[in-house]
Amino acid sequence: MFKGTYRYRLDAKGRLPVPAPFRRRLAEAGAHGVVMTVLDECLAVYPPTEWEKLAAQLVALPAFSRPTKGLARLLASRAVDCELDRQGRILVPSTQRAAAGLGGEATVIGVVNRFEVWAPERWASFLRDSERLLDDAGLGLDWAPAAGLRPQGKPRS
Numbered sequence: 001m002f003k004g005t006y007r008y009r010l011d012a013k014g015r016l017p018v019p020a021p022f023r024r025r026l027a028e029a030g031a032h033g034v035v036m037t038v039l040d041e042c043l044a045v046y047p048p049t050e051w052e053k054l055a056a057q058l059v060a061l062p063a064f065s066r067p068t069k070g071l072a073r074l075l076a077s078r079a080v081d082c083e084l085d086r087q088g089r090i091l092v093p094s095t096q097r098a099a100a101g102l103g104g105e106a107t108v109i110g111v112v113n114r115f116e117v118w119a120p121e122r123w124a125s126f127l128r129d130s131e132r133l134l135d136d137a138g139l140g141l142d143w144a145p146a147a148g149l150r151p152q153g154k155p156r157s
Contacts, residue, residue, distance in 0.1 A: 001025070002110030007120065009105055014097055015089040016106055022115055023088045034090060036117075037079040038099040041126075043092070043117040050113045051079075092117070 006019045018026070018034075026034065026047055035051040036043050046054065058075070061068040078099070082090040092102065101119035109116050109123070118126070 001112055002115045003112070004110045006108045007105065008108060010092065010097070010102065011089075014092045014094060015085070016092050016108070016117065017087070017089050018084060019108055019110075019115075020088070022108075022110065023084065026084070033081055033083040035079055036082050036090070036092070036096060037075050038096065039075075039116070041100065041118070041122045043096055043100045043102075044111075044114050045082075045090075045117060046114045053113075 002022055002025060004019065004021065008017045010016050029047050029049055031047045035046045035048060058072045080093055080096065084090055100117060101122055103119065105120050107118045107120045107123040109118065
């Protein structure tokens with residue numbers, strides 16, 4: 001399971017460190033790389049096995065449905081395979097960085113079966129809006145989002 005929030009600097013080539021707990025999870029799954037795609041305002045990063053599950057779910061949907069075709073096109077056309085280097089980093093292509101609004105820093109969050117890479121200001125905005133989003137959803141959850149939680153310390157290289 002991917003969980004937690006981390007803050008890192010991207011280097012001049014666009015390489016991003018993958019948090020150590022996430023690297024361990026990938027290694028346990030036998031993965032040496034990930035699949036990255038643009039999702040909402042961030043990058044969604046999947047272990048290959050989770051990407052295959054997502055692809056299987058898409059294939060199981062009505063093939064000629066306009067929403068199905070649109071979703072499949074959006075996810076797959078913007079997806080790239082990324083290998084982890086020896087330092088545990090992934091190269092984020094410039095097109096992906098631009099789509100996610102990434103500059104020199106990134107917030108990396110665990111989201112159960114994947115992790116996401118956010119521009120820090122977009123992530124902060126999401127946190128500010130998240131309580132209202134949950135209220136609007138009317139899920140009846142007895143949980144207030146931890147909007148005040150921030151990654152500790154300065155971004156790491």
